[in-house]
Amino acid sequence: MTATPVVSLSNIKVACQNCSLASLCLPMGLAPADVDKLEAIVKRSRPLRRGDHLFESEHKFRSLFAVKTGSVKTYTLGPDGNEQVLGFHLPGELLGLDAIQSDVHRCSARVLETSSVCELPFERLEELASHIPTLQHQLFRLLSKEIGQDTDMVALLSRSPAEERLASFLLSLSERYQRRGFSAKEFILSMSRQEIGSYLGLALETVSRLFTRFQEDGILRVDRKHITILDLERLRKVIAHQTNCDQQAQGPN
Amino acid sequence: MTATPVVSLSNIKVACQNCSLASLCLPMGLAPADVDKLEAIVKRSRPLRRGDHLFESEHKFRSLFAVKTGSVKTYTLGPDGNEQVLGFHLPGELLGLDAIQSDVHRCSARVLETSSVCELPFERLEELASHIPTLQHQLFRLLSKEIGQDTDMVALLSRSPAEERLASFLLSLSERYQRRGFSAKEFILSMSRQEIGSYLGLALETVSRLFTRFQEDGILRVDRKHITILDLERLRKVIAHQTNCDQQAQGPN
DNA sequence: CGTAGCTTTGAAGATTTTCAACCTTAGTGG
DNA sequence: CCACTAAGGTTGAAAATCTTCAAAGCTACG
Numbered sequence: 001m002t003a004t005p006v007v008s009l010s011n012i013k014v015a016c017q018n019c020s021l022a023s024l025c026l027p028m029g030l031a032p033a034d035v036d037k038l039e040a041i042v043k044r045s046r047p048l049r050r051g052d053h054l055f056e057s058e059h060k061f062r063s064l065f066a067v068k069t070g071s072v073k074t075y076t077l078g079p080d081g082n083e084q085v086l087g088f089h090l091p092g093e094l095l096g097l098d099a100i101q102s103d104v105h106r107c108s109a110r111v112l113e114t115s116s117v118c119e120l121p122f123e124r125l126e127e128l129a130s131h132i133p134t135l136q137h138q139l140f141r142l143l144s145k146e147i148g149q150d151t152d153m154v155a156l157l158s159r160s161p162a163e164e165r166l167a168s169f170l171l172s173l174s175e176r177y178q179r180r181g182f183s184a185k186e187f188i189l190s191m192s193r194q195e196i197g198s199y200l201g202l203a204l205e206t207v208s209r210l211f212t213r214f215q216e217d218g219i220l221r222v223d224r225k226h227i228t229i230l231d232l233e234r235l236r237k238v239i240a241h242q243t244n245c246d247q248q249a250q251g252p253n
Numbered sequence: 254m255t256a257t258p259v260v261s262l263s264n265i266k267v268a269c270q271n272c273s274l275a276s277l278c279l280p281m282g283l284a285p286a287d288v289d290k291l292e293a294i295v296k297r298s299r300p301l302r303r304g305d306h307l308f309e310s311e312h313k314f315r316s317l318f319a320v321k322t323g324s325v326k327t328y329t330l331g332p333d334g335n336e337q338v339l340g341f342h343l344p345g346e347l348l349g350l351d352a353i354q355s356d357v358h359r360c361s362a363r364v365l366e367t368s369s370v371c372e373l374p375f376e377r378l379e380e381l382a383s384h385i386p387t388l389q390h391q392l393f394r395l396l397s398k399e400i401g402q403d404t405d406m407v408a409l410l411s412r413s414p415a416e417e418r419l420a421s422f423l424l425s426l427s428e429r430y431q432r433r434g435f436s437a438k439e440f441i442l443s444m445s446r447q448e449i450g451s452y453l454g455l456a457l458e459t460v461s462r463l464f465t466r467f468q469e470d471g472i473l474r475v476d477r478k479h480i481t482i483l484d485l486e487r488l489r490k491v492i493a494h495q496t497n498c499d500q501q502a503q504g505p506n
Numbered sequence: 507c508g509t510a511g512c513t514t515t516g517a518a519g520a521t522t523t524t525c526a527a528c529c530t531t532a533g534t535g536g
Numbered sequence: 537c538c539a540c541t542a543a544g545g546t547t548g549a550a551a552a553t554c555t556t557c558a559a560a561g562c563t564a565c566g
Contacts, residue, residue, distance in 0.1 A: 076408065079493045084408050098404055100397035106404065126390060133383045140379065143396035144353035150403030151351055151359070155329065155337050157410035158454030162554070193513065201411030203555050208514055224513075224563080240332045415522070446545065456523050461546055477531080477545075 034132050041128065043119040054095060054109035054117060061099035063119045067091050070115020071190040074107045075198075085198040088112070088191060090173075091180050096122075097146050112190040157201050160239075165200040166210045167238035170220075174229060185232065189225040287385050294381065296372040307348060307362035307370060314352035316372045320344050323368020324443040327360045328451075338451040341365075341444060343426075344433050349375075350399050365443040410454050413492075418453040419463045420491035423473075427482060438485065442478040 030038065043063075047070075048054070054065050057076060065072075072089040086107050089095050099105045100122065129136040156168050178184035189196070193211075197204040214220040219235050221228040229235060283291065296316075300323075301307070307318050310329055318325075325342040339360050342348050352358045353375065382389040409421050431437035442449070446464075450457040467473040472488050474481040482488060 078408075078412060082412075084412050086404055086407060097397055098401040101394045101401055102397075106401055126386075126393065130383065130386045130389055133379075136383055136389060137379060140392065140396065141354045143393065143400065144350055144355075146400050147396065147403060148351040148354055148359055150400060150407060151339055154339060154403060154406050154410060155331075157407060158452065159331055159335075159337050192511095199411065204512090205514080205556080206554060208512095212514075445543095457544090458524080458546080459522060462522095465546075 030132065030134050030138070034135060037128055037132070038135065041121060041124040043121070045117055045119055047114055047116045048111045050111055050113050052111045054111065055099075055105045056108040057105050059105050061096065061103050061105055061122070063121045064094055064096040064125070065109070066094050066118040066120065068116040068118060070117075071112045072109050072115060072117070073112055073191060073195060074109045076107045083198060085191075085195050088173075088195075088199065090176050093176070094142065094146075097143055100143075162200075162202050162206050162210060163213075164239050165202065166196075166207060166214070167235050169196065169200055170227065170229065171235060171239070174232075185229045187227055189227060283385065283387050283391070287388060290381060290385070291388065294374060294377040296374070298370055298372055300367055300369045301364045303364055303366050305364045307364065308352075308358045309361040310358050312358050314349065314356050314358050314375070316374045317347055317349040317378070318362070319347050319371040319373065321369040321371060323370075324365045325362050325368060325370070326365055326444060326448060327362045329360045336451060338444075338448050341426075341448075341452065343429050346429070347395065347399075350396055353396075415453075415455050415459050415463060416466075417492050418455065419449075419460060419467070420488050422449065422453055423480065423482065424488060424492070427485075438482045440480055442480060 054072060055061075067089050069091055071091075072095060074086045074089065074095060075083050076086060078084050089109075095109050096105065098107065125139070129139055156165060160168070173187060173189075174184045177187050191199075192204075193207045194204040196202075197207045200207070211220065211222045214235075215222045217234070219229070219231045219238070221230055307325060308314075320342050322344055324344075325348060327339045327342065327348060328336050329339060331337050342362075348362050349358065351360065378392070382392055409418060413421070426440060426442075427437045430440050444452075446457040446460045449455075450460045453460070464473065464475045467488075468475045470487070472482070472484045472491070474483055
């Protein structure tokens with residue numbers, strides 16, 4: 001009898017949390033045996049350094065990538081050669097979902113700080129999913145979630161003035177860090193003002209001025225890339241501020 | 254009286270053939286037997302009229318919807334009660350993909366003109382997909398495509414001035430109509446200036462002024478909702494216009 | 507130290523929005 | 537048939553927001 005490795009619950013948990021398959025495993029839970037199969041197709045990569053590419057636009061799509069630690073930005077080059085930042089990806093988040101359709105990456109992904117990632121060969125993932133309905137379901141959910149987030153971003157960009165955009169961005173970072181067990185109120189930005197501006201559709205100077213204003217207002221403490229949220233309530237209020245009606249109802253997801 | 258109908262009967266036939274499952278079946282082709290199974294779970298609905306809802310925000314998610322004829326807009330209400338248009342959906346396009354994750358609709362879908370749609374109960378679709386790998390693959394592609402489109406929208410909104418946004422919007426409509434066999438150069442807008450503005454992050458007045466300017470420039474002919482693209486080349490050029498470095502001898506400024 | 511790369515800040519300029527008025531079209535009922 | 541109304545569209549002028557240009561400050565790093 002072969003000595004099958006014992007899979008304890010805590011092991012799985014650890015595996016899921018460390019490898020950022022968390023995004024796949026946690027939401028509804030696969031059977032332990034299925035988690036093993038999933039783990040089996042994951043390629044763990046060496047740590048990447050700032051400036052390294054996970055993939056580049058126009059290159060053949062093979063794998064999804066999950067950020068384990070660090071952070072990654074996705075971007076395209078506009079017709080004028082300017083970089084357009086499309087997103088920032090923190091631990092536990094997936095990249096490359098937009099490439100499934102075209103079989104070719106539609107954007108580039110560059111590491112912002114020393115980071116580690118998992119690589120998930122998509123063909124094998126698909127093959128696995130066709131045998132594990134729960135995994136299939138999780139993948140659908142994952143893709144759908146990405147659509148929802150993009151939709152939120154579209155709404156933000158088409159409706160909100162600069163102040164609200166930056167506030168939303170900071171709250172989004174805060175929530176995402178918190179969900180991964182980091183501090184919700186204090187973090188280091190791994191991206192420049194320029195990159196934040198590009199992402200939010202603002203000039204870098206506008207971003208800088210807003211950081212200053214938020215600090216003056218006592219909402220934030222800003223020390224270059226070191227952000228401390230001093231007044232979460234008020235930061236939230238900046239977003240809901242709009243016409244400042246009377247209602248306060250805002251449902252959390 | 255217009256001499257030439259913009260939408261001919263044969264065009265409609267083409268669009269209807271395959272129901273709008275075209276978006277599912279055509280891209281890579283399911284086996285005929287599988288197409289039958291797919292057809293079997295589709296609910297065909299009666300025609301809907303302007304103002305009818307396909308689904309509403311916060312309601313339970315059960316089905317995806319495919320537009321067969323007509324057009325549908327998706328929108329949310331901002332915290333101030335203002336409507337934020339998220340998208341316009343033409344024949345052959347799917348709605349509801351963002352709800353898979355939350356099991357609840359995250360936006361509302363309202364019919365802009367007399368339209369017909371198919372309803373695809375998602376649970377049954379998923380069940381089917383788990384037995385038909387090709388269908389699973391098509392669904393992944395479909396979701397991925399949506400992500401890619403949303404990403405394009407994000408890039409448009411965060412990078413482009415008003416002129417380019419409207420030009421992109423018109424080109425997008427043109428391409429989508431053409432793909433379904435309608436005229437690429439002449440179509441009727443089923444949405445108001447207000448709705449276009451909301452979608453593009455512009456005031457309705459700005460949209461109106463741009464239509465006027467495009468017409469003055471000879472790029473479009475605009476008669477209320479009836480749009481004729483007179484100079485497709487120049488419309489494309491509006492988008493690529495950016496801050497070009499060395500080329501660009503001519504500019505509309 | 508000194509340079510390079512961000513970041514901050516100020517002032518001028520451009521784009522876009524807002525406010526307001528007027529116009530056009532389609533639908534309604536006298 | 538016509539006037540009336542409501543909704544959507546156009547247009548102008550003032551105001552707000554944001555960007556651009558320019559310069560100077562700060563940090564990190566060799």
